[in-house]
Ligand code: NAD
């Protein structure tokens with residue numbers, strides 16, 4: 176059980192440290208952690224956000240625990256050298272195409288949600304976000320038009336096999352839950368989305384027990400705050416999934432709570448909070464580490480098949496929140512390490 180720990184930039188190392196403490200506290204026989212450089216930190220040390228050494232390390236590992244990348248000092252670098260290329264590169268290079276982002280309201284957080292408590296209480300959804308395609312990975316460029324105006328462009332595209340494999344992930348996830356799948360697209364405007372919708376409908380024939388619905392992304396953004404309890408599994412493309420998952424995080428209280436798993440067709444998985452490096456609070460010990468701790472639980476469940484241990488972590492987090500453990504993001508005063516301590520104390 177080899178785990179690569181890639182802490183990255185900003186609050187990445189701060190939140191990853193707490194998740195590592197929790198993993199180590201479980202004293203799992205045979206679990207070994209290896210640290211690697213990614214992001215702006217890797218650029219400063221090796222001249223590249225995803226150095227060859229790090230790629231070699233992850234190729235020998237069963238799973239990756241990832242913090243966050245992004246550094247304002249690097250925002251003017253050529254795009255291929257920017258910190259964000261580390262996570263995009265890992266997702267693409269390792270074939271991590273299926274991103275699971277669960278959002279559920281924890282007991283005790285009813286008043287922390289940006290929604291009314293009775294609306295928020297019903298939230299128990301899973302966003303299945305495609306991670307290897309869409310406008311993220313199409314050709315892009317900057318050019319000067321004949322009339323002298325500058326133009327930036329990014330190609331949005333999905334091939335049918337890319338849609339098919341993520342649709343299967345969505346349907347399978349729905350089979351293990353409430354058997355409702357909502358596919359979110361913009362088929363009223365985009366050809367990319369029309370193909371998406373057509374392929375999802377084709378795949379649906381293999382899952383007659385799943386109730387499939389389709390929703391345009393603008394309506395989905397609205398429904399997510401109007402009545403989020405209607406959603407079980409949401410399957411969507413890379414860009415829409417990125418945006419909707421940040422929105423879902425505030426519906427359950429904070430972006431500091433949402434964990435994710437990025438899975439491939441092979442055995443490797445990457446686990447990371449959905450948030451970024453939060454430069455505005457980095458280095459201050461203020462970040463909420465719960466999203467990363469919950470990502471470590473997802474790692475145990477999905478990559479190492481240690482369901483009981485994953486549940487131990489999730490139960491400790493739930494207990495901590497029920498007991499009133501709150502960082503600044505949830506209106507409290509506790510710092511990163513104190514929140515980590517609170518989880519460790521409740522690990523049974
Ligand atoms: P962000 O998620 O880093 O921060 C958004 C806001 O949420 C900030 O106010 C921040 O303080 C707060 N926040 C985020 N995580 C928190 C936590 N754990 N506890 C408390 N508050 C938290 O998004 P951004 O500001 O748009 O981006 C900052 C940098 O992170 C950028 O360089 C961006 O590209 C990068 N980013 C990286 C990832 C990733 O590594 N997967 C994800 C998102 C953004």
Ligand code: IPM
Pocket residue numbers: 259262263417449451
């Ligand atoms: C995320 C982030 C990334 C994304 C960025 C940093 C490339 O926002 O993991 O949600 O857009 O996928």
Ligand code: MN
Pocket residue numbers: 417418421449
């Ligand atoms: Mn994002």
